[in-house]
Amino acid sequence: MTFSPRALLTGILALASLAAATGALAQAGDYPNKPVTLVTPFAAGSGPDAVLRLVSDKLSRLWNQRVLIDNRPGGGGFIAIDQARRAAPDGYTLLQLDSEHIAALPHLYKSRNFVTLQHFDPVASLFRTPFFVAVSSESKWKNMSDLIAAAKASPDAIVYGSWGVGSPGHLGAQQLEALTGIRMRHAPFREVSQLFSNVGTGEVPWSFASIPSSQGIYKAGKLRYLAIAAPRRIPQMPDVPTMAEAGGPASLEVNSFVSLLAPKGVPAAVKAKINADVAKVIADPEIRARFDTFAFEPLAWSPEEIERNAEAKSKVYGELVRRGNISLD
Missing domain, CATH: 3.40.190.10 (Periplasmic binding protein-like II)
Known part of the structure; x- marks a missing residue:
């Protein structure tokens, strides 16, 4: 039996694709097989840090691996960002950022020519906080x-x-x-x-x-x-009116959401596993109870949803930064 060169090439490519997919799945199934580090720009003791420590504790039990917190506050978030950028794109270093680090930094630091989502991929959402x-x-x-x-x-x-x-x-x-x-x-x-x-x-x-x-x-x-500054009152402060009820502009919503990101290049199957496991942890009753004390809204967004929400905020922030001539350069 003979095969044409085109048929041979097609077969080789198909086998290569199958091998890559199998390897990615095996890598996700084995993840994590060593400690995972969560880098954060938030100081120890802050609200986002407290949440991250709760999440890291639950993940360490789920994964049977240590999950370490690396606090790198300062520099407008760039100290933590630069630390995470140097890490291998293997899922063992993740970066906690809020929506302003993702959506506002590119507008505030024009001279750096830094767009967060050009260097990092959203992996999992944690919470949103109202103001x-x-x-x-x-x-x-x-x-x-x-x-x-x-x-x-x-x-x-x-x-x-x-x-x-x-x-x-x-x-x-x-x-x-x-x-x-x-x-x-x-x-x-x-x-x-x-x-x-x-x-x-x-x-x-x-x-x-x-x-x-x-x-x-x-x-x-x-x-x-x-x-x-939200369209609905919250259970933690039921007597505080919404912006519209208090005589302010009904369209004014001020909130921030916090997510985990990874350096670009992490295998899709690994990112999917992290997303699913973080969502499982966020649903834990103990974490939900702690979130309630902060009025943090737990989120279980897909990476695509994180990106869409970040893009929406980026549009708003870009207009506000231009209008106010705001710069951190």
Whole structure:
């Protein structure tokens, strides 16, 4: 029996494809066979770090391997990003980033010519956190209508705080300005605790805030939440109205989602296994209960869903950065 060169080539390619697929599946079935490192730009003790430690503990039991946390805060996230970029694309080094590291950094650091999703692939989602408008408990503002009216009456006079240029607190306020036509002044803080201490005393009139970052001051009776920047109230704060209910723009949503990414080149089967296993861990009742204390919404997005949501945020952030002439270069 004889075969034409074309038939032989076709057969060889088919065998090669089968071997590659079999090898990838075997690699995923064997994953992980050594410790996995989760690199994070968030400081130890922060909300995202606390979640990552819970997830790492559950994954280590599921995988029967150590799952290590490598905190690399600072540099706008680039210290952690650069550390993870140097790792082999084998699934044994993953990177925890929030949606701002993914979607805002490319607009804020134009000179770096760095687009996060050109270097990393989304692998698994963890959670999404909503943000509230926080004021001093002694503030004369009772709702968003009062805040907006005060800003309209005194352009560029009202100060709002945030935990950094390009943070959700900064970009969320930029979006509020764009939707209402008001103009305010931004006061970025290095320390989140200092930010909310100053909001509590009234030195800074208002700021966006998450529950874990502001609950200490809130429970001390020094903070009040005017609204949640979301379309629905949340069970953890049922008495806090939505942005629309408080007299603010109904379309204003301020939130951040946190995901795990991998250096580009990780086999698809390995990424699929990580995604499935993280989703399994996130569904654990113990983790769900801890998420509830933070008002974190657990997410079980596919990599494609993470990318779509990041692209949507990138479009919004790009417009806000251009409008506000914001740069971290």
